[in-house]
Amino acid sequence: MELPTLTAAHQLWWLLALLPVLFWLAQPPRPRRVLWTAHASQWRLAQEALRRQPPRFRALRWLLLSMAAVCAVLAAADPVWPAGIGPSRLFVLLDASASTAARGADGEASPFEREVAAVRELCDALPLHVAVDVAIARDGAIARRSGAAARALSDVGTPSGLLPAPLRELAAAGARPDTQVWTLSDSQMPMASAPMAGAWTQFGAVRDNAALESVTIEDRWPLGDLLVRARAIAFAPQPMQGQLTIEGAIQSSVQQPITLPPGQFVELEIPLVRAAAGGRLTITLELAGDALATDNGYRFQLPPLPQTRIAVQADEDDQGLAKKSGAALAVVTGGQWIEARPGESVGFLIVEGGKGGLPAEPGPMLSFGRAREDSTPWPAPVGIDWNRRDPLFGGLDFSELEVLHALRDALPQGETLMSAQFPDGTRAPLAVLRRGPSGSALHFAFRLQDSNLALLPAFPQLLLRTYERSQPGSHGIALEQAASPLAESDLRRFDDTPARTVPAFPVASRNLAPWCLFAALVLMALRCGVR
Amino acid sequence: MKRSLPSSREPFPAPFRAMLEQVLRHSGRVQGARMQTLRSRHQTLQQSGTFVGHRSYVKGDDLRRIDWNAYARTGTLFLKLLAEEEARAATVLLDCSPSMGVGTPPRWATAQRLAAVLGGLSLVHLDAVAVQTTRGATFQGRAALAGMLDHLAALTFLPQDPQAVAADLQRRRAPSRVHWISDFVDPTATERTLLRLRRAGCRVTGWLPTIPDDFRVEADGWRLVCDPETGREVPLRVDVALARAMTHELQVLQRQQQRVFAACGFPLQRLTLPTETFDAGRWMEAGWSFRR
Numbered sequence: 001m002e003l004p005t006l007t008a009a010h011q012l013w014w015l016l017a018l019l020p021v022l023f024w025l026a027q028p029p030r031p032r033r034v035l036w037t038a039h040a041s042q043w044r045l046a047q048e049a050l051r052r053q054p055p056r057f058r059a060l061r062w063l064l065l066s067m068a069a070v071c072a073v074l075a076a077a078d079p080v081w082p083a084g085i086g087p088s089r090l091f092v093l094l095d096a097s098a099s100t101a102a103r104g105a106d107g108e109a110s111p112f113e114r115e116v117a118a119v120r121e122l123c124d125a126l127p128l129h130v131a132v133d134v135a136i137a138r139d140g141a142i143a144r145r146s147g148a149a150a151r152a153l154s155d156v157g158t159p160s161g162l163l164p165a166p167l168r169e170l171a172a173a174g175a176r177p178d179t180q181v182w183t184l185s186d187s188q189m190p191m192a193s194a195p196m197a198g199a200w201t202q203f204g205a206v207r208d209n210a211a212l213e214s215v216t217i218e219d220r221w222p223l224g225d226l227l228v229r230a231r232a233i234a235f236a237p238q239p240m241q242g243q244l245t246i247e248g249a250i251q252s253s254v255q256q257p258i259t260l261p262p263g264q265f266v267e268l269e270i271p272l273v274r275a276a277a278g279g280r281l282t283i284t285l286e287l288a289g290d291a292l293a294t295d296n297g298y299r300f301q302l303p304p305l306p307q308t309r310i311a312v313q314a315d316e317d318d319q320g321l322a323k324k325s326g327a328a329l330a331v332v333t334g335g336q337w338i339e340a341r342p343g344e345s346v347g348f349l350i351v352e353g354g355k356g357g358l359p360a361e362p363g364p365m366l367s368f369g370r371a372r373e374d375s376t377p378w379p380a381p382v383g384i385d386w387n388r389r390d391p392l393f394g395g396l397d398f399s400e401l402e403v404l405h406a407l408r409d410a411l412p413q414g415e416t417l418m419s420a421q422f423p424d425g426t427r428a429p430l431a432v433l434r435r436g437p438s439g440s441a442l443h444f445a446f447r448l449q450d451s452n453l454a455l456l457p458a459f460p461q462l463l464l465r466t467y468e469r470s471q472p473g474s475h476g477i478a479l480e481q482a483a484s485p486l487a488e489s490d491l492r493r494f495d496d497t498p499a500r501t502v503p504a505f506p507v508a509s510r511n512l513a514p515w516c517l518f519a520a521l522v523l524m525a526l527r528c529g530v531r
Numbered sequence: 532m533k534r535s536l537p538s539s540r541e542p543f544p545a546p547f548r549a550m551l552e553q554v555l556r557h558s559g560r561v562q563g564a565r566m567q568t569l570r571s572r573h574q575t576l577q578q579s580g581t582f583v584g585h586r587s588y589v590k591g592d593d594l595r596r597i598d599w600n601a602y603a604r605t606g607t608l609f610l611k612l613l614a615e616e617e618a619r620a621a622t623v624l625l626d627c628s629p630s631m632g633v634g635t636p637p638r639w640a641t642a643q644r645l646a647a648v649l650g651g652l653s654l655v656h657l658d659a660v661a662v663q664t665t666r667g668a669t670f671q672g673r674a675a676l677a678g679m680l681d682h683l684a685a686l687t688f689l690p691q692d693p694q695a696v697a698a699d700l701q702r703r704r705a706p707s708r709v710h711w712i713s714d715f716v717d718p719t720a721t722e723r724t725l726l727r728l729r730r731a732g733c734r735v736t737g738w739l740p741t742i743p744d745d746f747r748v749e750a751d752g753w754r755l756v757c758d759p760e761t762g763r764e765v766p767l768r769v770d771v772a773l774a775r776a777m778t779h780e781l782q783v784l785q786r787q788q789q790r791v792f793a794a795c796g797f798p799l800q801r802l803t804l805p806t807e808t809f810d811a812g813r814w815m816e817a818g819w820s821f822r823r
Contacts, residue, residue: 033754034757036632038759043780046773050772050776055766
């Protein structure tokens with residue numbers, strides 16, 4: 001049994017000074033004037049008549065005062081009742097990988113829910129002096145909580161992803177001489193096998209499960225065609241049957257029956273037509289007896305399809321190159337081309353020549369040789385060069401571009417993608433890109449009919465890139481939620497190492513100073529009551 | 532640390548001895564002394580006995596008892612002393628308890644001088660005096676005065692029971708006329724002793740040399756009050772209220788002393804004798820008398 005000890009024992013030196021002073025103060029007065037008397041009886045009677053008592057040393061009062069002083073000094077010496085031998089911290093390692101969300105057919109609690117309940121139950125019974133740390137391992141990372149948050153363990157999230165490391169390594173990393181490690185898991189092998197040391201509790205069980213290993217979408221934007229490729233597998237002793245459901249931002253939902261043989265991948269290719277408005281596309285694998293739901297679904301976000309009405313505005317000198325370009329582009333995008341008219345709503349505008357100002361707000365537009373009032377002719381620009389790093393011009397070859405006439409000072413302010421040299425050696429832009437919230441616009445300083453640009457092999461690709469990149473917003477398909485990793489889907493193997501319970505924690509050290517002060521006060525009160 | 536009584540000065544300095552000689556020579560002026568002389572003369576005339584010695588002549592002695600032959604040889608008058616069946620003597624009972632040593636000036640010195648005067652008068656006017664103190668002694672004749680003074684001066688304090696002293700007197704058949712010099716601070720013990728002496732046929736005269744502390748107490752703050760009888764020391768804060776209460780208790784004590792002696796039929800003499808001056812005239816005016 002541990003005995004109380006003093007943290008600041010040097011404070012006891014005060015007793016050497018305090019006790020003699022108290023003893024001296026407790027002494028009755030010693031008058032220096034001595035009166036020898038033959039009438040001692042008369043002095044006594046006179047005092048009794050006045051109900052007085054002669055002062056004298058009161059041993060009990062001095063004893064109580066001395067004990068109170070001793071208690072006060074002991075309180076200053078910070079007495080403590082030492083804690084018992086053993087760990088003073090609890091490190092809880094919670095396996096929150098995706099496999100801990102598995103449920104049985106009867107809808108019983110998942111391993112993760114049982115882990116959380118077990119931790120809360122223990123924390124409720126745990127002495128307050130035990131520091132609790134909870135590490136929740138999920139998604140390849142560890143979220144740690146300490147103190148009251150660890151004891152309350154609220155808002156623990158949902159299981160997902162992989163463990164950042166094998167549980168054995170995580171438990172070993174959390175082990176300290178004063179720390180008791182407690183690992184809770186579904187014991188899915190091999191990552192969640194039982195640690196070598198510390199307490200161990202597992203809630204794993206053999207269950208049938210099927211998973212979507214991967215889902216890929218082949219996008220044919222700006223066309224509405226989609227091709228979904230799904231790859232699924234079953235971890236079960238017998239084949240699993242069900243269906244693959246695709247619904248959301250497509251013109252009609254798909255429910256494809258599927259049979260998954262044990263341990264073999266099954267691939268499905270499903271053509272779809274997306275809805276023009278875009279939206280969420282959900283692909284879900286639904287099988288009877290499937291224990292884990294988090295590895296059965298994918299969710300994508302599809303942007304709206306662009307408008308495919310392509311307008312062409314050309315001057316009277318046009319030789320048909322602009323209209324043919326618009327018609328070719330309409331064929332590729334699945335749309336149609338029209339003559340540009342005021343007030344017409346279109347998705348892309350091709351302008352060839354002409355005179356007048358450009359729109360103040362850039363939009364999906366491709367213009368060639370649009371002259372302004374102050375434009376001047378620029379005959380035969382030489383030294384043509386282009387920005388090869390820009391996504392728009394990257395990979396395109398304009399080395400054979402020849403321009404007979406261009407317009408000087410006809411381009412608006414923007415990012416220069418192509419430039420040429422004046423006879424005096426200075427350079428000026430031949431093509432600029434303007435960006436805006438409504439889209440982008442590419443402007444050339446020469447007309448198609450004044451150059452051989454439409455005859456270059458790079459022109460169709462330039463036309464298509466300009467159409468794509470001039471559209472506002474992004475037209476890529478975004479993955480919102482993927483199924484959990486396949487490594488978490490096999491629920492047939494778990495570690496059956498016997499559970500090791502959390503040992504009892506020793507009692508905390510107790511500060512006895514308040515008790516000493518209380519004793520001092522009680523002794524002082526008793527002293528006041530003793531005559 | 533044992534506290535001791537303050538040491539008293541020489542009780543019988545030369546001025547006192549001179550005054551004592553003067554008092555004894557003119558003892559007739561002492562109230563009561565003449566009565567003692569007449570009583571002794573009457574007894575002397577009516578008795579006969581064997582010659583036992585001489586004593587000096589004092590004024591008033593019977594001329595027929597002067598030894599003229601001795602006068603012829605020495606030129607000094609002597610009286611022949613004859614042995615009697617009952618000696619004409621007195622007993623001086625001096626209280627030697629430590630309580631007698633207190634007071635400013637000490638009561639003890641006054642008591643010693645009073646015992647010397649009473650003993651001297653007895654030696655002059657009677658045949659003998661028995662000084663009963665812590666150790667008893669009997670003195671006879673005028674010539675024994677010096678020895679008696681030495682005996683008195685050599686006395687020391689010793690706690691004693693008055694009844695034991697009375698019993699000792701009775702056992703030794705000491706003279707029945709008793710001059711008891713004491714402070715009589717314990718009226719109860721005093722009364723028991725007086726009753727015992729009265730049953731033994733003694734006639735007692737109480738002599739109480741007073742000191743200022745017998746009458747008043749000064750309110751002068753903290754004092755360590757010491758009891759010489761028990762050695763007990765008590766610190767007291769003597770304020771006005773306590774001084775008043777103590778004065779009242781002293782008055783009660785005086786009344787008790789008077790009542791005890793009156794109840795036993797004996798006189799009690801309170802004497803306030805001069806302590807620094809030894810003038811015979813002032814001593815004679817102290818108011819003490821043998822007649823009571």
